[in-house]
Amino acid sequence: MAIDIASTLGVGSGINTAQLVADLTSASFDPRENAVGTRMTTANARISALASAKSSLDTFSNALTELLKSSSYNGQPVSNDASIATVSLIAGGIPKGLPAQLEVRQLAAAQVLQSSTLTSATAVAGTGDLTLTVGSTVKTISLTAGATLADLATKINASGAGVTATVVTDQSGARLVLKGESGVDKAFTLTAEPNADTDLQRFTWDGSAGSMTRSQTAANAKIRLDNVDMEFASNEITTAIPYVRIDLNKAAIGTTVTLATDQPTSSMSDLVQEFVAAYNNLKRALNTSMGTSGSAGLLSSDTGAREMSRRLATLATMQLSDTGTYKTLSDLGVRTERDGTLTLNTKTLNAALAADPEGVTQLLNPTVSSTTKPGLGGALKGITDYLNGTSGPLASSKAVYDKLKTSLQDQLDKLTDDRADYSARLTKTYSAMQTQLLRLKSTQSYLDQQISAWNGGD
Structure with missing residues (x-):
């Protein structure tokens, strides 16, 4: 098959x-x-x-x-009377010396001067030179003809001397107000140079007298910490207690504030x-x-x-x-x-x-x-x-x-x-x-x- x-x-x-x-x-x-x-x-x-x-x-x-x-x-560091002093932590370390007893005997203050009253901020301030001295810092304030009170304030602020100038205007008129930094070492003088005219000489202060009025005297803060007297240029104290900032709010002689850690x-x-x-x-x-x-x-x-x-x-x-x-x-x-x-x-x-x-x-x-x-x-x-x-x-x-x-x-x-x-x-x-x-x-x-x-x- x-x-x-x-x-x-x-x-x-x-x-x-x-x-x-x-x-x-x-x-x-x-x-x-x-x-x-x-x-x-x-x-x-x-x-x-x-x-x-x-x-x-x-x-x-x-x-x-x-x-x-x-x-x-x-x-956190704390104060038992914040109306007198407050405290806060400074970063970088551990506070030492707490609790501590604080007495605020005097607050630091800045020197304040005020001029006589002019009609307005645009009133003529004068012509010539003023010398502004703050410690070892000396600045020349120069005004040309026609310079106003506002111009004078601007020149002082631009000098970088650490003095703040403002023109205060109220019902009585305009005044130049000068305020320095707090502390005795920040007291300042404002003196006229020979080329200053009569108008410009209205804004002088030699440390004890002058054409301007001193309404507040520069002062250092004075405290007693654990019965140790200390003095500082500012009301913000950062070196009295390690890593603790103390802010002084008012003087209270005879009153003790307790600073501790909460x-x-x-x-x-x-x-x-x-x-x-x-x-x-x-x-x-x-x-x-x-x-x-x-x-x-x-x-x-x-x-x-x-x-x-x-x-x-x-x-x-x-x-x-x-x-x-x-x-x-x-x-x-x-x-x-x-x-x-x-x-x-x-x-x-x-x-x-x-x-x-x-x-x-x-x-x-x-x-x-x-x-x-x-x-x-x-x-x-x-x-x-x-x-x-x-x-x-x-x-x-x-x-x-x-x-x-x-x-x-x-x-x-x-x-x-x-x-x-x-x-x-x-x-x-x-x-x-x-x-x-x-x-x-x-x-x-x-x-x-x-x-x-x-x-x-x-």
Whole structure:
């Protein structure tokens, strides 16, 4: 019996060789592409989880730093009688010498001169030169013919001698008023030069007498601080108590004002509680990404996440100050639990605040942060800076994932190219096979005709 080769191999039978090529290609490449794709998805998820952990840490650290800048979390100098004197903190150091007893015996004052009354600000002031002397500063005030009272004030103000000139106009007319800076050393004179005409000589003062009237004498502020007499040129005193500014408001001989430090006891208690709550939110999120008992998280094997967890765990026992009774958060009742979260014993914290409020304040939020006194914000910032450093653990982990992602993408690109090549080879092979089968079919038809002819001849 003759064998129908074309029918057996499917030539002309409707078999879809294109689908056959696609199926063979998929069978060969889909498993490998799916495996690489799964690894790519995991790598992307880990990159996202690591970025989320880093962002949460940065947010926590920055929020704490900004919060501690508030005056609510700093010990502030205060006065028990603000009508006599007020006090404020000077940045850069810790106030020393408080509490202190202050008596304001005299306020600093500026010398004030006033001229006789003229008709208006546009009245002629005179012609010639005046000499304005303030300590060692000497300025020449020159007026030309026709210069007015307003011109004279403008010339004095432009001299830069530290004397302010104004023209005061009321119902009686216009007067020139001169005011210097406070303090005895800022007393000034205004004298006429030989070329000054009679009109200009109306504006003179030699220190004790002159054409102008002295309505206020320059004076220094006089205070008694802890029974030590002191004298200052200004009512704003910044050198009597280190890092404390004293503003004198009125003299009150015989009245003592107490200057002390108001420690933010209640707000510091709130600060510790808020810190513990925020820390626990961060730690629980990190625990989830690293995996809990019995389940693995995306970052369970990540060295950066593990180092972040380990560093954060040291906050409770890290030394925040090298002096004082309280040196760590654990001294204030903060304890680390087995899952890494923190708990706070409020009784311990309240006892510490009651015993030494200043010490607790300087422990948590020192006026001047240093390597030995970083405070809570400084300690967390140190951890954050290390983890986020160019060669730090988080950057190193990200670099590993980025490298893996690049490698996986290269593999996917190569598989795509290999898939296309493989499909092309199969298509070429089946095309060649189809051509050969067509030839066989043609030969078979010829043989069938010959055989039929032979049989007919029989």
